[in-house]
Amino acid sequence: MNKNVLVTGGTRGMGEAIVKEFAQNGYNIIINYVKSNEKAISLKSQIEKEYKIKVLLIQADLSYEDEISKMVKTALQEFGKIDVLVNNAGIVIDKEFVDRTVEDWKQTLNVNLIAPFILTKLIGKEMVKQKNGTIINISSTNGIDTYYPSSVDYDASKSGLISLTYDSAVEFAPYVRVNCIAPGWVNTEMNKELDEEFVKEETERILVKRFGEVEEIAKVVYFLASDNASFINSSVIKVDGGWY
Ligand code: NAD
Secondary structure (H helix, E strand, O other), X not given: OOOEEEEOOOXXXXXXXXXXXXXXXXXXXXXXXXXXXXXXXXXHHHHHHHHOOOEEEEEOOOOOHHHHXXXXXXXXXXXXXXXXXXXXXXXXXXXXXXXXOHHHHHHHHHHHHHHHHHHHHHHHHHHHHOOOEXXXXXXXXXXXXXOOHHHHHHHHHHHHHHHHHHHHHHHOOOOEEEEEEEEOOEOOHHHOOOOHHHHHHHHHHEOOOOOEOHXXXXXXXXXHHXXXXXXXXXXXXXXXXXXX
């Protein structure tokens, strides 16, 4: 029987690459998305045809607890179980430190940290019942050791996600492995507004002298979900090309 994975923010960027990686490996996929209806429908039809797997699209804004709960309920009703949860969705609001508002903080924390907590709570419990499952959180090197005052709330949310990883690994042991990936700079829409000079400076600081590609993150996510990573638990893996 095929395994099932739920990927949040699964229609573009890293999320889309993660969806394709799991599809390629025979997983049925629950794709959460918030806005891009057309993109979601075309992605579903493309990967169902190409990989002969089932895709369930669920539109849900992760800023709202009721939409998250409804999504989990629908996913369990339709697919019966969730074997892998990938907390990928995230937002960044670029604004000077001193201009940042409490509303900015709340918006960022809701999507980047509180939504992963709610999903981990709801799905982790189910994984314990089925005595099997794994959760992968997409944090960031901003949550570890790269600091940008203009994304202070984002950085805090990504540090929080690392704490959530450790705490939920303890909470759901021994049946559920919970791990975290901390990507460095990756070429996605999230970075499309970055200043050219800033990109040049950051690229100089990366040992491989380039930004990463989404597939390079997706492969690590799939590895962590697979049996090849059966002894990796409560870990944070930096995937950043070596940043100094
Ligand atoms: P992206 O902006 O292309 O993707 C973010 C996804 O999250 C989108 O699909 C978006 O629709 C979804 N999303 C945002 N708000 C949502 C909401 N309220 N409800 C549901 N979905 C929502 O960027 P990406 O680079 O692919 O980001 C994926 C993850 O990787 C994020 O958590 C991001 O913080 C993290 N990350 C990115 C980088 C990078 O350099 N691109 C580096 C480190 C970590």
